[in-house]
Amino acid sequence: MAQKGPQPNFCVPHKVAIDQLAKVFNEKVVGLGLAKNQQSVVELYVGDNGSWTILVTLTNGMSCTAAAGENWTDTAEQVELASKSHTFAIQSAPLSDLLPAYAERPANPKLVAKQGKAGGRTMQGANRRYDIIPWAAQNAVHPVTRIERGEGAYFYDSEGRKYLDFSSQLVNVNLGHSHPKVVRAIQEQAARLCYIGPHFTTEVRDKLGAKLAEIAPGDIATAFFTDSGSEANEIAMTIARLVTGRRKIMTRYRSYHGTTSGALSASGDPRRIAAGYEQPNVVRIFDPYCHRCSFKLSYPECGVQCASSVEEVIQREGPEQIAALLAEPMTAAAAGIAPPAEYFPMLREICDRYGILLIADEVITGFGRTGKWFAMDHWDVVPDMITSAKGLTSGYVPMGVVLMRDHVARHFDDSWIPVGSTQTANPIACAAAVATLEAYEENGLIENAAAMGVVLRQRLEELKQNHESISDVRSLGLLACVELVADAKTRQPLSANFGHGEHIEWIKRRLLELGLEVRVSDHFILIGPPLSITAQEIAWAVSVLGEILGEVEGQLKAA
Numbered sequence: 001m002a003q004k005g006p007q008p009n010f011c012v013p014h015k016v017a018i019d020q021l022a023k024v025f026n027e028k029v030v031g032l033g034l035a036k037n038q039q040s041v042v043e044l045y046v047g048d049n050g051s052w053t054i055l056v057t058l059t060n061g062m063s064c065t066a067a068a069g070e071n072w073t074d075t076a077e078q079v080e081l082a083s084k085s086h087t088f089a090i091q092s093a094p095l096s097d098l099l100p101a102y103a104e105r106p107a108n109p110k111l112v113a114k115q116g117k118a119g120g121r122t123m124q125g126a127n128r129r130y131d132i133i134p135w136a137a138q139n140a141v142h143p144v145t146r147i148e149r150g151e152g153a154y155f156y157d158s159e160g161r162k163y164l165d166f167s168s169q170l171v172n173v174n175l176g177h178s179h180p181k182v183v184r185a186i187q188e189q190a191a192r193l194c195y196i197g198p199h200f201t202t203e204v205r206d207k208l209g210a211k212l213a214e215i216a217p218g219d220i221a222t223a224f225f226t227d228s229g230s231e232a233n234e235i236a237m238t239i240a241r242l243v244t245g246r247r248k249i250m251t252r253y254r255s256y257h258g259t260t261s262g263a264l265s266a267s268g269d270p271r272r273i274a275a276g277y278e279q280p281n282v283v284r285i286f287d288p289y290c291h292r293c294s295f296k297l298s299y300p301e302c303g304v305q306c307a308s309s310v311e312e313v314i315q316r317e318g319p320e321q322i323a324a325l326l327a328e329p330m331t332a333a334a335a336g337i338a339p340p341a342e343y344f345p346m347l348r349e350i351c352d353r354y355g356i357l358l359i360a361d362e363v364i365t366g367f368g369r370t371g372k373w374f375a376m377d378h379w380d381v382v383p384d385m386i387t388s389a390k391g392l393t394s395g396y397v398p399m400g401v402v403l404m405r406d407h408v409a410r411h412f413d414d415s416w417i418p419v420g421s422t423q424t425a426n427p428i429a430c431a432a433a434v435a436t437l438e439a440y441e442e443n444g445l446i447e448n449a450a451a452m453g454v455v456l457r458q459r460l461e462e463l464k465q466n467h468e469s470i471s472d473v474r475s476l477g478l479l480a481c482v483e484l485v486a487d488a489k490t491r492q493p494l495s496a497n498f499g500h501g502e503h504i505e506w507i508k509r510r511l512l513e514l515g516l517e518v519r520v521s522d523h524f525i526l527i528g529p530p531l532s533i534t535a536q537e538i539a540w541a542v543s544v545l546g547e548i549l550g551e552v553e554g555q556l557k558a559a
Contacts, residue, residue: 150177230258336481
């Protein structure tokens with residue numbers, strides 16, 4: 001939405017105090033009810049064709065569309081806006097009268113801004129002109145809730161409203177918000193050294209590498225630091241190709257490995273299809289999705305066909321072509337699939353038989369999320385590489401890592417490794433990671449994740465018994481998925497793809513209204529609270545989910 005034409009004074013830089021706006025409006029703003037020393041931000045948005053919207057943000061953070069029009073001679077209806085003790089109104093008047101500088105603008109532009117509400121509450125962050133929200137059509141998320149601070153398992157919006165973070169944001173804030181040890185480590189490192197190139201080392205980089213070697217499975221002892229989980233997977237695939245001399249990467253149909261070109265190409269996720277391009281040399285296999293088995297079999301009588309069938313794919317593709325098999329121990333965005341206990345030991349054996357590297361994508365499951373340092377520890381399987389990020393710094397600073405066994409790392413003793421980035425092993429990120437790993441141990445959070453994982457599973461199983469809209473519950477430690485259906489008999493997914501988009505939007509809206517942050521993707525509720533979560537907080541969160549699902553089930557029956 002480009003700002004065009006001469007700008008009234010209050011639009012440079014498009015924000016002013018309410019008394020300045022009143023002056024420009026030539027006394028047409030009335031009933032402000034604001035003390036003289038209180039200021040409210042006013043923004044005028046002008047579309048390419050001359051449409052206009054006036055947005056007022058009061059001192060307590062509430063944003064409201066005060067007036068809008070499609071023509072410069074439009075008359076805005078009188079709008080009364082209330083916010084706690086502050087009430088004001090903008091009287092009807094053509095914009096050409098209020099803002100003479102715009103009197104000559106062309107007519108019939110598109111409306112460029114709108115008022116946004118959820119459950120009768122006006123949301124914050126209405127100005128979306130200056131950046132784009134990822135994974136969304138921008139008009140669908142306009143405006144956006146403005147968050148002010150976080151502490152522990154909770155965060156607070158600009159109106160002071162409190163939310164229980166039952167998803168650790170993007171399953172990355174494992175410590176909870178604003179852990180003092182990590183905040184202090186970031187501050188101290190920033191005061192000492194903010195940046196140094198990756199061709200140097202630092203004390204915190206050396207310390208982090210040693211700590212990761214200590215906690216990683218088996219003989220994994222070497223780290224390659226990255227900026228994100230996407231980059232970690234990208235680099236791991238490159239390393240696999242360099243080490244083996246082979247080209248192809250095997251991945252699963254239901255998977256998500258990142259947003260960069262190679263990582264997204266390796267994903268089995270709708271975002272890959274939406275991007276409209278994918279790199280070659282990716283081979284897909286079916287998932288350990290027992291609830292909706294691709295082979296129409298039942299566990300355990302199936303003999304874990306989802307794993308044994310991988311060998312046939314390898315044989316048909318040509319073993320000499322396949323560099324690595326990349327898989328998440330438990331998926332999150334891709335349907336929250338937890339595999340049978342035999343699955344990864346079988347994959348390890350098959351990969352060894354054909355000289356294929358096994359890469360465990362633990363971007364989400366790593367660093368205590370499942371009740372162990374790494375999810376692969378549940379099955380005593382040592383992959384050739386582990387990729388991770390998120391919980392490495394608890395999301396406080398961007399950082400990822402590729403961890404590798406000695407036989408992989410030694411390849412680069414005499415061979416050049418042609419990958420890296422400007423921020424590889426950034427000292428602030430390293431300091432945050434060291435402090436995060438220490439906090440996990442000092443606060444007993446790995447053990448708490450294991451214990452609370454049992455509580456979470458029990459609560460979700462009880463929820464399933466009471467709600468026919470739940471067809472399955474899957475979990476591993478504090479990573480869980482609730483699968484929703486519109487019909488318990490047919491197991492039709494409660495998905496927009498089956499005409500139930502309004503129900504999914506209802507769930508999302510009601511979650512925010514009730515103060516619970518949890519991810520809803522397609523017909524899956526994805527749960528991953530901070531590792532510090534308590535049994536009482538789990539009980540409350542599950543009760544909120546039960547209340548909302550009861551409402552949805554009532555809507556389905558009434559339809």
